[in-house]
Amino acid sequence: MIDSHTHVIGPDRERYPLNPRNLSGKWYLEAPHSAEELAACMDEAGVEKAVLVQAVGTYTYDNAYAADAAAANPDRFASACCIDALADDAVETLRYWVSQRGMHGVRLFALAREGESWLADRSTFPLWEEADHLGIHVIVTIFGSQLDELRRVLRRFPQVRVSLDHCAFPDVGNPESLFELASESNLLCKVSSVVLESAGFEAKRFVTELVGRFGADRVMWGSDFSQTHDRGYTGLVALARQSFSGLSSSERERCFMATPRSVWPSLA
Numbered sequence: 001m002i003d004s005h006t007h008v009i010g011p012d013r014e015r016y017p018l019n020p021r022n023l024s025g026k027w028y029l030e031a032p033h034s035a036e037e038l039a040a041c042m043d044e045a046g047v048e049k050a051v052l053v054q055a056v057g058t059y060t061y062d063n064a065y066a067a068d069a070a071a072a073n074p075d076r077f078a079s080a081c082c083i084d085a086l087a088d089d090a091v092e093t094l095r096y097w098v099s100q101r102g103m104h105g106v107r108l109f110a111l112a113r114e115g116e117s118w119l120a121d122r123s124t125f126p127l128w129e130e131a132d133h134l135g136i137h138v139i140v141t142i143f144g145s146q147l148d149e150l151r152r153v154l155r156r157f158p159q160v161r162v163s164l165d166h167c168a169f170p171d172v173g174n175p176e177s178l179f180e181l182a183s184e185s186n187l188l189c190k191v192s193s194v195v196l197e198s199a200g201f202e203a204k205r206f207v208t209e210l211v212g213r214f215g216a217d218r219v220m221w222g223s224d225f226s227q228t229h230d231r232g233y234t235g236l237v238a239l240a241r242q243s244f245s246g247l248s249s250s251e252r253e254r255c256f257m258a259t260p261r262s263v264w265p266s267l268a
Contacts, residue, residue: 001237002260002267003042003050005165005192005222008035009058010065023057024227033226035069039076041225041233049075049267051260053139054082055227056109067101078264080105080139083127086118091130098134104266105137107165112146120152128157137263139190141165147177154184161263163188163220172199172206182213188263189219191255193228193236196243203239208246216247216254220263 009032010016018028033041035052042050052066059065063081070079081097083090085108097103106127110117118124119142131138140150140162147168154162167189170178181187189210196203211219221244223236231239244252261268 001047001221001240001256002264003047003223003225004163004190004220004260004263005053006038006050006225007055007058007227008033008038008052008065008069009055009226010034010069016059016062016065018058019060019062021057021060027227027229028055028058031226031229033229035073035077038225038233039073042076045234045237047237050077051105051222051264051267052077052079053222054080054107056082056107057227063097063101063103067097067103070104071102074102074266078104078266080107080137082107082109085110085124085127086121090124090127094127094130095134098136103136104264105139106131107139107141109141110146110149111141111143113143116149117142117146119146120149120156125156128153128160132157132160138162139165142168144168144170144177147181150187151181151184154181154187158186161186161188163190163263165190166192166194166224167210169198170195172202175206175209179209179213182218187214187218188259189214190222191219191240191243192222192224193231193239194224196239197228197230199243203243204246207243211247211251211255216251217259217262219255220260221256
């Protein structure tokens with residue numbers, strides 16, 4: 001298995017100082033896991049590789065720990081940065097984290113509870129163009145109410161493959177607005193523990209329907225550990241295996257291995 005969505009916290013607070021945002025509690029103090037501790041959890045759970053996604057709620061736009069941790073263990077980890085997309089130097093900053101610090105993707109954290117965000121703002125298009133030029137993967141973090149914004153940028157940049165964090169926190173009882181995006185061929189869905197836990201007994205049905213719409217080549221699993229940590233890492237892996245058990249063995253292999261490898265080629 002490849003875990004496409006993890007968050008790690010550096011144990012050296014002087015080298016990697018916290019700069020938290022008020023997003024999802026103080027998990028980084030309650031259950032922080034370094035990259036080394038994550039690797040040990042992965043060994044226990046039978047997970048081969050993982051993507052270290054910048055923990056915006058912990059470090060905001062300082063990607064140093066995720067970058068350093070992946071660089072120290074490139075056979076096991078890839079990393080994705082997060083930057084201020086509206087900053088004047090956004091393109092140069094992205095180029096720095098990718099070209100000089102070895103990161104493999106960029107996370108566009110554009111959550112907006114009311115109205116539209118900056119996601120489809122033309123001023124951010126140079127950032128998308130640079131991501132395309134660098135050949136990196138784009139991760140988008142939004143709510144379900146923002147899917148129209150996402151559709152616009154997917155069509156503006158059809159050559160850029162994009163994964164949707166947490167499936168945009170869908171209403172699993174009425175996911176049609178998410179399923180409608182299956183027609184956008186450059187979009188992949190990242191099914192995280194957040195989605196599976198919110199779905200409860202409907203998780204298996206939801207995953208099966210999602211793969212039926214998007215195809216196994218466009219669906220990945222991510223634990224969201226250590227931000228999500230209530231079950232422990234082995235429990236989150238068990239939840240994933242159960243939730244994806246309605247798929248064929250070939251479909252599970254693609255969702256758990258082949259698809260994330262296609263997105264994060266350094267993990268191949």
